[in-house]
Amino acid sequence: MTGTDTTQTTPRPDRDDVVGEPDFYLNLADARIVATEALLEASENIADTIEARAMSCIYGDAGLGKTFSVLAALKEISAERVLLLQFRSRPTPRDIRQELFTELRLEGEPPSHPSEFDRLLKRTLARKPYVLVCDEAQQFSRECFEFVRHLWDTGQGKNRPAVLFVGGEEAYKTLYSEPSLASRIYIWQEFAPMEADEVQKNIPLFHPVWASASPELIDYVYEEGAGGTFRVWSKITYHVLEGMKRRGLEKVDESIARWAIRRALPHRRRARRPQQDAG
DSSP states (O other): OOTTOOOBOOOOOOOSOBOOOOOOGGGOTTOOOOOOHHHHHHHHHHHHHHHHTOEEEEEESTTSSHHHHHHHHTTTSBGGGEEEEOOSSOOOHHHHHHHHHHHTTOBSOOOSSHHHHHHHHHHHHTTTTOEEEEOSGGGOOHHHHHHHHHHHHTOOGGGSOEEEEEEOHHHHHHHHHOHHHHTTEEEEEEEOOOOHHHHHHHHHHHOHHHHTSOHHHHHHHIIIIITTOHHHHHHHHHHHHHHHHHHTOSSOOHHHHHHHHHHHSOHHHHTSSOOTTOO
């Protein structure tokens, strides 16, 4: 490290708080976490990944609850152990270094040279059983995946960070197409839309407004565009609640559901059997 480098290797302090409950889309009031098969499987896979200090990939189309399920599975883990990396657009390894520097709450200025920066990150990551969550991993280039793999490879045993890549199909394709990356993925989990029977089981548990709705009405909303995508159901539910409030209704009916669907979904989406990857 250079003489002018003021970076200190004191990681962020221990805290007693945990990751906490994940946010529902649109902050939907009274929404509940539903123990779907995908969420239960994700919880088990994440626990196994953390125990093995391994790298795993959770992937699938938008709006299916991947990030939500990961945060729900991590909510009992100390927040100071979870490093959540999220980027608006395609990051570079430099962006990942900077974000890790911030997430680890390191003091001083980041090292200017990549090799010094990497040594700092490796030393710090080895001090605690961190869980590195790379969200929206479909934005990652091969170079970014290789950089995270490099950080993981240099750890040893329990000092190695557990890594969760969470993203769309592109994340899966990039990882799977590179043998050096694919061979290091401990668990692959694909999120898929809920089938009609799963919707009938889970949606009444998701929000009280659907708890008293008839199975026929839930089927109607499913067929008209909501499909098995939780984010779309959240959006339609938000509109349903607004429509009921405006009309002074206490129970959802087909008229309100139709109005909500018309507001929530584009006409072309409603005119045919829903494509489950929207959201």
